[in-house]
Amino acid sequence: MVRLLFFARLREELGTAGEDIHLPEHVNTVKALRRHLMARGEAWKEALGPNKVLRVSVNHEMAQDDTPVRAGDEVAFFPPVTGG
Amino acid sequence: MVRLLFFARLREELGTAGEDIHLPEHVNTVKALRRHLMARGEAWKEALGPNKVLRVSVNHEMAQDDTPVRAGDEVAFFPPVTGG
Amino acid sequence: MKIRVQTENFDIATEIAALREGRPQIGAVASFIGVVRDLNEGDRVSTMTLEHYPGMTEKALAAIVEEAKRRWDIIDVTVIHRVGELKPQDQIVLVAVAGEHRGEAFAACEFIMDYLKTRAPFWKKERTPEGERWVEARESDDRAAERWQKGESK
Amino acid sequence: MKIRVQTENFDIATEIAALREGRPQIGAVASFIGVVRDLNEGDRVSTMTLEHYPGMTEKALAAIVEEAKRRWDIIDVTVIHRVGELKPQDQIVLVAVAGEHRGEAFAACEFIMDYLKTRAPFWKKERTPEGERWVEARESDDRAAERWQKGESK
Numbered sequence: 349m350v351r352l353l354f355f356a357r358l359r360e361e362l363g364t365a366g367e368d369i370h371l372p373e374h375v376n377t378v379k380a381l382r383r384h385l386m387a388r389g390e391a392w393k394e395a396l397g398p399n400k401v402l403r404v405s406v407n408h409e410m411a412q413d414d415t416p417v418r419a420g421d422e423v424a425f426f427p428p429v430t431g432g
Numbered sequence: 433m434v435r436l437l438f439f440a441r442l443r444e445e446l447g448t449a450g451e452d453i454h455l456p457e458h459v460n461t462v463k464a465l466r467r468h469l470m471a472r473g474e475a476w477k478e479a480l481g482p483n484k485v486l487r488v489s490v491n492h493e494m495a496q497d498d499t500p501v502r503a504g505d506e507v508a509f510f511p512p513v514t515g516g
Numbered sequence: 517m518k519i520r521v522q523t524e525n526f527d528i529a530t531e532i533a534a535l536r537e538g539r540p541q542i543g544a545v546a547s548f549i550g551v552v553r554d555l556n557e558g559d560r561v562s563t564m565t566l567e568h569y570p571g572m573t574e575k576a577l578a579a580i581v582e583e584a585k586r587r588w589d590i591i592d593v594t595v596i597h598r599v600g601e602l603k604p605q606d607q608i609v610l611v612a613v614a615g616e617h618r619g620e621a622f623a624a625c626e627f628i629m630d631y632l633k634t635r636a637p638f639w640k641k642e643r644t645p646e647g648e649r650w651v652e653a654r655e656s657d658d659r660a661a662e663r664w665q666k667g668e669s670k
Numbered sequence: 671m672k673i674r675v676q677t678e679n680f681d682i683a684t685e686i687a688a689l690r691e692g693r694p695q696i697g698a699v700a701s702f703i704g705v706v707r708d709l710n711e712g713d714r715v716s717t718m719t720l721e722h723y724p725g726m727t728e729k730a731l732a733a734i735v736e737e738a739k740r741r742w743d744i745i746d747v748t749v750i751h752r753v754g755e756l757k758p759q760d761q762i763v764l765v766a767v768a769g770e771h772r773g774e775a776f777a778a779c780e781f782i783m784d785y786l787k788t789r790a791p792f793w794k795k796e797r798t799p800e801g802e803r804w805v806e807a808r809e810s811d812d813r814a815a816e817r818w819q820k821g822e823s824k
Contacts, residue, residue: 431638
C-alpha cells in the first residue's frame with residue numbers, strides 16, 4: 349500500500365486530495381507511478397502529462413523520476429510552490 | 433567668524449566641543465584650517481596631526497582637504513564614525 | 517530554531533524578543549515580512565488562500581534553516597508562515613535571523629526567503645473580480661534561489 | 671521617509687505598521703535591528719554611550735535613504751537611531767524598508783545599514799572593566815560600504 353497525495357491545482361484537476369493504493373510490482377519508481385496513474389483516463393493523463401511542470405515528493409523529501417517508491421511510502425504530486 | 437566643532441575622541445583630546453573663531457584671510461580651505469589649528473600647541477598638533485585619521489565636514493557635508501572654508505561656515509572635525 | 521505554520525497572525529516584535537531572549541551575544545537581527553498585496557498581475561485581489569502540505573512543510577522549512585546555519589555564522593532563526601484565508605495587507609510570512617554581525621544575518625535571512633519561495637510546499641490561490649486562480653510560480657524566484665548555488669559572493 | 675534620532679527605545683512592530691499604513695501595494699518589508707552586545711573585542715561591555723552630531727546626523731541619514739531610493743524600486747523607509755547611554759541587549763538602530771518585492775527591499779535595507787555605519791556621524795564609547803574607550807571604526811564596515819560602489823550585483 350502506498351499513500352498518494354495531490355495538492356493545489358492538481359488536487360482540483362483530479363477531484364481528489366489523495367488515496368491509498370496497491371501498486372503492481374513493476375511500479376516501483378516515481379516515473380513508473382506517474383505513468384501508472386496517467387493510464388487511469390483522460391483527466392489523469394491531462395493532469396500528470398509530461399507537458400505539466402510537476403513536483404513530486406516521497407516521504408516528505410523532494411523526489412526525481414528515478415526515486416524508488418515502495419510499500420508504505422507517502423508520495424505527493426503538486427505544482428511548483430508559491431508560498432512566502 | 434567660523435564655527436568649529438569637535439566630536440568624540442577629538443573633543444576629549446582637545447578638551448573642547450567647539451568655538452567660534454575669526455580666521456586670517458589665507459586660512460580658506462579645510463587643509464589650511466587644520467594647519468592653523470595645529471599651530472596652537474602640542475595638544476592640537478597631536479590631535480589633528482597628519483598621522484591621525486580624521487573626517488571633516490563643512491556645513492554638514494563631508495569635506496576634503498581642498499574644500500573651501502568661508503566666514504559663516506560650520507566646520508566639524510571628528511574620528512571615523514562608528515554608529516549602527 | 518522556531519518553525520511555525522499557523523492560521524493566526526504574528527507580531528514581529530514579540531517574535532524578535534523571543535528570538536533574542538537570554539542571548540546577549542546577539543548584535544544583529546535581520547528580518548523579513550511578506551504581505552498580501554491588493555494587486556497581482558494587474559488584477560485586484562480580494563482574498564488569498566494559502567494551502568500547504570502538513571507534515572512536509574515543517575520539515576522543508578527546518579531543512580532550509582539548517583542549510584542557512586551551515587553556510588553562515590548565525591545564532592538562531594524564527595520562521596512563521598501563515599496558511600488559510602488571508603486578505604490584502606495581511607502578513608503571510610516572517611523570517612527573523614539573529615547573529616553577532618549584520619552581514620551574516622542579512623545573507624541568511626535573504627537565503628531562507630529565496631529557498632522558502634522555491635522549496636517549501638505552500639500554494640497560493642487568489643480571488644479576483646475574474647474569479648479564483650492559482651498563483652503561478654515565478655521564474656524570478658527560481659533565479660533568486662539559484663544565485664545561492666553558484667557560489668556568488670553575497 | 672521617517673528619520674529619527676532619539677534617546678527613547680523603539681518598537682519594530684509599531685514602526686512597520688506605521689510604514690505600511692495605507693499602502694496596500696506593499697508586499698515586502700525587510701528590516702534590521704542593531705543591538706548592544708555584552709562583549710566587544712573580548713571585553714565585557716557594561717555601558718555603551720552613543721554620541722552624534724545634531725544637525726548633520728538627520729541630513730546624512732536622509733541622504734543615504736535618498737540614495738537607496740534612487741538605486742532600488744522601494745516604497746518607503748524608516749530609520750531610527752538611538753543616542754545617549756545604552757546597556758547590553760538594548761536596541762541601537764532600526765532600518766525598515768517597504769517595497770513591492772523582496773529583492774529590492776533586502777538590498778536597500780542592507781545598503782542603508784552599510785552606509786549608515788560609515789557615513790552617518792555617530793560615535794560609540796563603551797565602558798568595560800578596563801575603563802572607557804571609543805570604539806574603533808572597522809575595516810570590515812568600510813569594505814561592506816565599498817561593495818555598493820563597484821556595481822556588484824546584489
